[in-house]
Amino acid sequence: MTLRCLVIDDEPFALELMSDNISRVPFLQLVGAHTDPFAAMSLLDGGQIDLLFLDIQMPTLTGIQFLRTLAQPPMVILTTAYEQYALEGFDLNVVDYLLKPIPFERFLRGVNKARELHRLKAPPDQAPDPLPIPSESTFIVVFSEYSQIRIAFEHILYVEALKDYVKVFVEGRQRPILTRQNLKQFESRLPIHQFCRVHRSYIVALDKVSSFQKSRVMVGGKSIPVSERFAGVFNERYVPR
Incomplete structure (x- = not known):
């Protein structure tokens, strides 16, 4: 069972770090990474996303405001550098709240929680996959000239x-x-x-x-x-x- 992931964060470096973390987890698949939440609407409206990593502080619209505009949001993990937003985020029934800078171990706990929720929603006749252990990554993901590039070490x-x-x-x-x-x-x-x-x-x-x-x-x-x-x-x- 693979979780299709979308990352929205107005900081390109934060997008890189999150994309890199996602690439290290076998049951996660990165579908898109955007600095502009509106550029990701087609993916969200089309039901192509299982798990959304959403930054809270963004210039045009906060992540929480954006989340409230979604009629059928996927599972959401909020990310921010400010702890005071946690309570409001959990009121929106998000899966987890990750405080930047995000240690990989903490990221892994959050996505495992999302995976378990996804498994509980799956049809009862669908056999669950075993939980794989993330292996050491062999590449790094960077953003250059508005493109996401994967570079093998x-x-x-x-x-x-x-x-x-x-x-x-x-x-x-x-x-x-x-x-x-x-x-x-x-x-x-x-x-x-x-x-x-x-x-x-x-x-x-x-x-x-x-x-x-x-x-x-x-x-x-x-x-x-x-x-x-x-x-x-x-x-x-x-x-x-």
Whole structure:
């Protein structure tokens, strides 16, 4: 039994994080992710959504106001950075209320609750699926140029900071993928055994490092600096091929 999911949040980075969490759970399927609630109306009106992740603070219409406009809403999990909205949300019979930043363990508890409710509503002759255990994700989901892009960890060469953005350099692509988030945020979403911060502006894929000399590494034909601050950790984790 798969739950078809829709995410509505006016913050692109929050959309990325939630989409990433959804991708890690086998019984969840991401159908759409929107910063504008009205852009998602066709999915909701068509009954194509089982579970809606809805942010409360949005500029045009709050999530709670939007929820009240839906004639037949799906199961809803509210997300917000402000705890005071919880009581009002539960008055609307939502499944759960997730306080940002959302730990994955807390997210998993919420979606398991939604799955159990969905199972209870299923026809009695429909056998329930066993609850699968989420496996470690092999990719990251980012938003770039108004599109949702899935990037396999194994294809990332290195990541470069660019003010409030990062550029992700990927094997087989001539141009890097530009997405709005800082390097620290992006680093927190990468597997620690595959990637290492080597500079305030760079993260490298450890298995893509072709050479290391003094204070520089070579990755994908580019020479990248290794600062003193990060050199110790890199030396411990880098194994020459």
